[in-house]
Amino acid sequence: MNRRQKQGYITAIAAVVLLAILPLKLGSHSVLSLLHLDVSILSEMLLFAIAAMSVNLLLGYTGLMSFGNAAYFGLGAYGAGLSIHYLNMNFIEGAIIGTAVALVGGLLVGPFLLRRRGIYFALLTLAFGQVFYFIAYRANEFTGGEDGMSFPRPYFGFPGWHMDLQEGTFYYLMLLVFAAVLVGFWLIVRSPFGRTLQAIRQNELRVRYLGLDSNKFIFVALLVSAAMAGLAGALYGLLIMFAAPLMLDWQQSGDFVMIMILGGAGSIWGPVVGSLIYVIGKDIISTLTQTWQIYIGALFVICVIAFPSGLLGTLLNSIARRDVGAPISEEAAPHKARESGAPAGNAAVAAEQKES
Amino acid sequence: MAEALLEAKNVSKHFGGVVAVNSVSVTIEQGSIYAVIGPNGAGKTTFFNALSGFYIPDGGQVLYKGQDITTMPNWQRVQLGMSRTFQTPSIFPELTVYENLLIGVQSQQKIAFKLRLPSAARKKEIDARIDELLGFVNLVHLKDRPVAELSHGSQRLCEIAMSLSVDPTIVLLDEPMAGLAEAETERIMRVIRDLHDRLGLTVLFVEHNMRVVLSLADHITVLDRGAMLAQGTPSEISNSQTVREAYLGQEVLNRV
Ligand SMILES: Nc1ncnc2c1ncn2[C@@H]1O[C@H](COP(=O)(O)OP(=O)(O)OP(=O)(O)O)[C@@H](O)[C@H]1O
Numbered sequence: 001m002n003r004r005q006k007q008g009y010i011t012a013i014a015a016v017v018l019l020a021i022l023p024l025k026l027g028s029h030s031v032l033s034l035l036h037l038d039v040s041i042l043s044e045m046l047l048f049a050i051a052a053m054s055v056n057l058l059l060g061y062t063g064l065m066s067f068g069n070a071a072y073f074g075l076g077a078y079g080a081g082l083s084i085h086y087l088n089m090n091f092i093e094g095a096i097i098g099t100a101v102a103l104v105g106g107l108l109v110g111p112f113l114l115r116r117r118g119i120y121f122a123l124l125t126l127a128f129g130q131v132f133y134f135i136a137y138r139a140n141e142f143t144g145g146e147d148g149m150s151f152p153r154p155y156f157g158f159p160g161w162h163m164d165l166q167e168g169t170f171y172y173l174m175l176l177v178f179a180a181v182l183v184g185f186w187l188i189v190r191s192p193f194g195r196t197l198q199a200i201r202q203n204e205l206r207v208r209y210l211g212l213d214s215n216k217f218i219f220v221a222l223l224v225s226a227a228m229a230g231l232a233g234a235l236y237g238l239l240i241m242f243a244a245p246l247m248l249d250w251q252q253s254g255d256f257v258m259i260m261i262l263g264g265a266g267s268i269w270g271p272v273v274g275s276l277i278y279v280i281g282k283d284i285i286s287t288l289t290q291t292w293q294i295y296i297g298a299l300f301v302i303c304v305i306a307f308p309s310g311l312l313g314t315l316l317n318s319i320a321r322r323d324v325g326a327p328i329s330e331e332a333a334p335h336k337a338r339e340s341g342a343p344a345g346n347a348a349v350a351a352e353q354k355e356s
Numbered sequence: 357m358a359e360a361l362l363e364a365k366n367v368s369k370h371f372g373g374v375v376a377v378n379s380v381s382v383t384i385e386q387g388s389i390y391a392v393i394g395p396n397g398a399g400k401t402t403f404f405n406a407l408s409g410f411y412i413p414d415g416g417q418v419l420y421k422g423q424d425i426t427t428m429p430n431w432q433r434v435q436l437g438m439s440r441t442f443q444t445p446s447i448f449p450e451l452t453v454y455e456n457l458l459i460g461v462q463s464q465q466k467i468a469f470k471l472r473l474p475s476a477a478r479k480k481e482i483d484a485r486i487d488e489l490l491g492f493v494n495l496v497h498l499k500d501r502p503v504a505e506l507s508h509g510s511q512r513l514c515e516i517a518m519s520l521s522v523d524p525t526i527v528l529l530d531e532p533m534a535g536l537a538e539a540e541t542e543r544i545m546r547v548i549r550d551l552h553d554r555l556g557l558t559v560l561f562v563e564h565n566m567r568v569v570l571s572l573a574d575h576i577t578v579l580d581r582g583a584m585l586a587q588g589t590p591s592e593i594s595n596s597q598t599v600r601e602a603y604l605g606q607e608v609l610n611r612v
């Protein structure tokens with residue numbers, strides 16, 4: 001195990017332990033109650049983090065901007081809600097069906113998305129997202145239309161054993177799911193498949209000229225992303241016991257993108273940090289003012305300008321720089337050499353030769 | 357006579373009104389070093405693109421080992437054994453040299469789609485292969501550097517190593533020496549020789565520098581404004597009156 005891996009494990013364990021002790025009471029207070037926060041805020045934070053990770057897989061790793069992941073999120077919520085409401089499904093079944101419905105959504109739109117790149121891809125995800133939004137909005141009798149639909153939160157368990165999920169226990173279940181998703185995500189991005197996605201982000205043409213059908217990789221990334229967003233949406237529906245068209249809306253998609261960019265695209269923890277800031281920021285600011293969206297928006301703009309690679313990204317970069325201590329000599333100015341085009345880089349050559 | 361590995365039959369490609377490639381036919385035999393030359397805008401890159409599936413030609417046929425691959429997707433051609441480089445190196449700039457090669461080696465070993473990390477034994481095999489490729493182009497010492505930080509010449513070499521990582525039968529190199537200083541040109545020339553002599557590959561390359569072309573290639577096609585001007589061995593080309601008059605400066609040939 002190398003140093004970076006070790007750091008990764010330590011960060012992950014520390015974060016999960018920290019998240020686990022936040023709601024614990026010491027005497028009559030917990031960290032949460034001191035901050036006047038409800039434990040369901042933490043559940044929301046974890047679920048939004050998963051949804052933002054689903055966007056991150058596409059943008060941060062594969063280089064595809066999705067403005068439609070709320071569609072999968074909402075499909076997940078409706079899948080869970082409808083199956084519980086009409087078919088009397090239990091908690092686990094509801095979550096699985098929600099995820100599956102989102103996956104089917106991904107299967108349906110994926111083949112069309114595959115043909116587009118760049119801004120056209122982004123616009124098409126937006127358009128498909130709105131299609132699903134209007135379906136939920138229009139299917140009045142079935143989905144409750146504009147007003148959305150309420151449904152009960154079923155017992156969690158299997159035949160023979162079950163438990164009632166209060167907000168506290170619900171949170172610990174979410175933490176478990178979140179940890180599992182995090183590990184899964186980490187395994188995916190480190191796998192040969194994940195590395196190929198990262199190569200596609202940088203240069204899809206070269207990936208194809210290494211004999212790989214990039215579309216096949218992108219399609220699977222889309223499905224994984226849809227399933228992740230769907231799972232988050234199904235569990236979010238179970239958290240608030242409600243599903244509404246707004247969950248599929250482009251504004252919701254935009255929030256996921258914002259969360260990801262806040263924390264830093266292309267890193268595993270970025271969306272988690274972004275979600276923490278977003279959800280708690282929203283909670284605190286919305287108790288102070290009705291127009292909280294303006295302030296969240298302003299915060300976002302400031303963050304993007306001040307920390308172009310995300311809060312976490314910027315922090316990590318500065319640590320890394322101090323850590324390694326500029327391995328490349330300054331006069332090499334490699335980036336400048338590259339930007340200025342072809343025959344440049346004499347300095348870089350010199351630097352290489354010094355090393356060899 | 358050696359067998360034809362890659363054949364273009366009356367390949368044409370136009371962009372709007374511009375006829376970039378006009379009915380060009382070449383036959384590249386297995387084991388040859390074949391050069392395509394011609395002035396700027398002659399259609400060399402477009403011809404390469406038609407051969408490698410970057411574009412589907414408007415007319416004509418491309419055959420690989422007798423199989424019609426005219427409309428085959430580019431990535432499938434690579435799997436058949438054709439790989440290429442680009443006039444501006446096409447690499448993964450933020451990845452290290454090692455990682456750049458890893459993508460190709462994973463592809464060649466048919467594990468790129470796997471969600472599991474390779475076993476320790478497989479990893480060793482992959483690393484050995486990458487070292488071998490880097491040794492071939494002399495970039496071992498830069499293995500862990502992001503490619504964006506490399507000099508232009510080293511990026512070219514990295515791209516050549518990437519094109520080798522998929523175990524090709526023929527490599528297409530589009531102006532592998534463009535914009536390089538003399539010393540680096542020599543380095544790349546040696547690599548091209550080695551591709552042929554040591555690895556037994558067939559090489560098709562585009563190049564401006566007459567001295568390089570005449571000393572490396574065993575067959576040459578001269579393109580001019582999309583059309584074939586002449587075809588033959590280096591001595592035939594350097595003695596061709598058409599080529600002399602239309603394209604090559606007299607002094608260039610006299611010097612050789
Ligand atoms: N994508 C394109 N769209 C429109 N015209 C193009 C395109 N690619 C090439 N052309 C035109 O086709 C002709 C041949 O271009 P090509 O790049 O194949 O020439 P080349 O021989 O490779 O030149 P160079 O030596 O400059 O690399 C040129 O007139 C060029 O402007």
Ligand SMILES: [Mg+2]
Nearest residue numbers: 400401402443
């Ligand atoms: Mg060219």
